[in-house]
Amino acid sequence: MFVVSGLLFVLRAGKMVWVFTGMENGALLEIVDVSRHFDAFVALDKVSLHIKAGEFFTLLGPSGCGKTTLLRLIAGFDQPDGGDILLNGKSIIAVPPEDRPLHTIFQNYALFPHMTVAENIAFPLRMARVSKQDIRTRVAEALEDVRLPDKGSQYPDALSGGQKQRIAIARALVNRPRLLLLDEPLSALDAKLREQMQIELIDLQKDIGITFIYVTHDQGEALALSHRIAVMDHGRIVQVDEPTRLYGYPGSRFVADFIGKCNLLDGKVSEQQGGRVTVELDGLGSVYVCGMESQFAVGSRCALTLRPEKIRISRSSAIPGASDNLSAPSDPSPLSSFDGESHFPGYVHDMLYLGDVTVYNVTLANGVLLETLLANSASGRANFFEIGDQVDVAWSCDAGHLVLD
Amino acid sequence: MLKTVQGKVWSKYLLSLPPMAYLLIFFAAPTMIMLFASFRYPGEYGGLAPWLVQDGGQWTLDLTLENWQRLFGTDIYLRLFVKSIGYAVSTTLICMFMAYPLALMIARSGRKSRDLLLLLVILPFWSNFLVRIYAWMIIFSPVGALTRILNGVLDLFGAGPVTLMYSPTAMIVCLVYVHLPFMVLPLYANLEKHDPYLLDAAQDLGAGKWRRFWLITWPLSLPGITAGSILVFIPVLGMFAIPDLLGGTDGIMIGNVIKQQFMESRDWPFGSVLSMVLTVAAVVVVLLGSRLSRQRAGMGGS
Numbered sequence: 001m002f003v004v005s006g007l008l009f010v011l012r013a014g015k016m017v018w019v020f021t022g023m024e025n026g027a028l029l030e031i032v033d034v035s036r037h038f039d040a041f042v043a044l045d046k047v048s049l050h051i052k053a054g055e056f057f058t059l060l061g062p063s064g065c066g067k068t069t070l071l072r073l074i075a076g077f078d079q080p081d082g083g084d085i086l087l088n089g090k091s092i093i094a095v096p097p098e099d100r101p102l103h104t105i106f107q108n109y110a111l112f113p114h115m116t117v118a119e120n121i122a123f124p125l126r127m128a129r130v131s132k133q134d135i136r137t138r139v140a141e142a143l144e145d146v147r148l149p150d151k152g153s154q155y156p157d158a159l160s161g162g163q164k165q166r167i168a169i170a171r172a173l174v175n176r177p178r179l180l181l182l183d184e185p186l187s188a189l190d191a192k193l194r195e196q197m198q199i200e201l202i203d204l205q206k207d208i209g210i211t212f213i214y215v216t217h218d219q220g221e222a223l224a225l226s227h228r229i230a231v232m233d234h235g236r237i238v239q240v241d242e243p244t245r246l247y248g249y250p251g252s253r254f255v256a257d258f259i260g261k262c263n264l265l266d267g268k269v270s271e272q273q274g275g276r277v278t279v280e281l282d283g284l285g286s287v288y289v290c291g292m293e294s295q296f297a298v299g300s301r302c303a304l305t306l307r308p309e310k311i312r313i314s315r316s317s318a319i320p321g322a323s324d325n326l327s328a329p330s331d332p333s334p335l336s337s338f339d340g341e342s343h344f345p346g347y348v349h350d351m352l353y354l355g356d357v358t359v360y361n362v363t364l365a366n367g368v369l370l371e372t373l374l375a376n377s378a379s380g381r382a383n384f385f386e387i388g389d390q391v392d393v394a395w396s397c398d399a400g401h402l403v404l405d
Numbered sequence: 406m407l408k409t410v411q412g413k414v415w416s417k418y419l420l421s422l423p424p425m426a427y428l429l430i431f432f433a434a435p436t437m438i439m440l441f442a443s444f445r446y447p448g449e450y451g452g453l454a455p456w457l458v459q460d461g462g463q464w465t466l467d468l469t470l471e472n473w474q475r476l477f478g479t480d481i482y483l484r485l486f487v488k489s490i491g492y493a494v495s496t497t498l499i500c501m502f503m504a505y506p507l508a509l510m511i512a513r514s515g516r517k518s519r520d521l522l523l524l525l526v527i528l529p530f531w532s533n534f535l536v537r538i539y540a541w542m543i544i545f546s547p548v549g550a551l552t553r554i555l556n557g558v559l560d561l562f563g564a565g566p567v568t569l570m571y572s573p574t575a576m577i578v579c580l581v582y583v584h585l586p587f588m589v590l591p592l593y594a595n596l597e598k599h600d601p602y603l604l605d606a607a608q609d610l611g612a613g614k615w616r617r618f619w620l621i622t623w624p625l626s627l628p629g630i631t632a633g634s635i636l637v638f639i640p641v642l643g644m645f646a647i648p649d650l651l652g653g654t655d656g657i658m659i660g661n662v663i664k665q666q667f668m669e670s671r672d673w674p675f676g677s678v679l680s681m682v683l684t685v686a687a688v689v690v691v692l693l694g695s696r697l698s699r700q701r702a703g704m705g706g707s
Contacts, residue, residue, distance in 0.1 A: 111606075
């Protein structure tokens, strides 16, 4: 496969054919207002997406959010009730799955148990009526690519989970599809192997340059792998963004809560000066939030999203006896000091030792539990604080991000 | 620790003891007795003559190869065997062609309708085998509605009247009818276990409807077909009731001859010879079948 001035040359049915790749920034796959209902259940509600050529795109969401339904629509196993799916600008709705130039990696790999590994990989080439000689060389190449050159004559049953995964990938890529759909392909692997396969997938996608559409409910996996992520919930796309933007600037409570760990502090917008928003946090007092790009109406309800690792926790400077008035909400903490930091007192409610870090859940004056992280030192010292200790929590004004209710 | 491990091994043997004993007493021993009987002389009024006779104070074995010589002395029995195998093969093939779409449909239908359809498949077992064959005799009877309608239609085209009763057609129809569930059930059990994602994957990789069937469903169903074929082929090979009732004079099969030897001719040794041949044929078919399905189960298209 190679590209010459917008023309993509691909091998199909044993012959070299070319496909117009479209404009540089044009979408390879366009999903336009696609809906799918199962009786009264709305699996997909007017979903629209643009996926660029060469992109590693992830559909992320909890189970039942419609991500697998969308993948099956793209693959052609299911038909949308409304909307259109375009590949290179042409609708593929009427094209049966066997004729769509895209392949799927199934959750259970779906390797044919009665065929050897080599026969499995040869399958799509046989279907495309590639000559026997070409099949042999290309299967050998594909086995080299997934670093299992001597497994060709074995049956899938004799392979480990990770090997099956690689063979499934080799089979799906051997006749160079335009698009590879991956349906939670790593969910059957153990944690160590999964991490290793994630790295392999990233390298593979970079090397071959084929567009990947990846479905997962694992937000960590999505962040690690993707160029862009579409977060889905209840059949709708909630936010489409790059991993760093999605993590740092969640657009809604749902996204903030679903992607990574996040504290949500409820409050009300009281003032905005440029990018600096003053928020009155319920029962805590006012804080500055800076770096906000959008305009917030004064008085609107909102939530401050704070990642645990962005919060600093330190031993309280207050004398122990002062803890009595901690729980008093009538004692509003002063507005963030001039350095832009917000400080609040609290006490350690519980803690979780996780090896590299320790999680301290801190109860604030308004009763809200704030999750904080502290990296443990190499010397093995872990317990900086004990349960019940008076602590100060602090974050800088650009640590948090505001989402409107 | 060692004790419990040994205990486990012991209990394993203990568990397999009853079936082993059963097979030894009711299968292996009778087969040996039958093999031995095939070398003995028939008794004067049926049964078997003593195999050890006292001849002037001397005990001598009274065994013979006559029975086996009789088998190979003429081609009558060979032809009967060939004919029986012909019936068994055609019944098996027809059952296969009829059962496959049915089993596939049941395996791919919804849970509720699947149970109902399976029930319908085994429903005939609720009435007696002989009663069901008698029912076919009524259907095929020369004065029955089917024969009359058929002959009425044939008459329109100037074709002569036909009889359905006592014909190979009647035999085959009834043999297929009786044995169809034995093909459907193992096939269904096999097809139902197929991973539907395999067909999705095949389609995704470019296989159309027919190639999905011939390259995925069919090869994966071969163990089911083998099991069903064995369950149909072997009983049909030794069948005597259906040819007795529906076959007429020409429809005789090897099972009828064996029955004759034991019941009417009272020639147990020769009946044993024929039975031995039938048993060997059955064992050969089972061995071939299991080898075939084992090979196919782990084999691709190479």
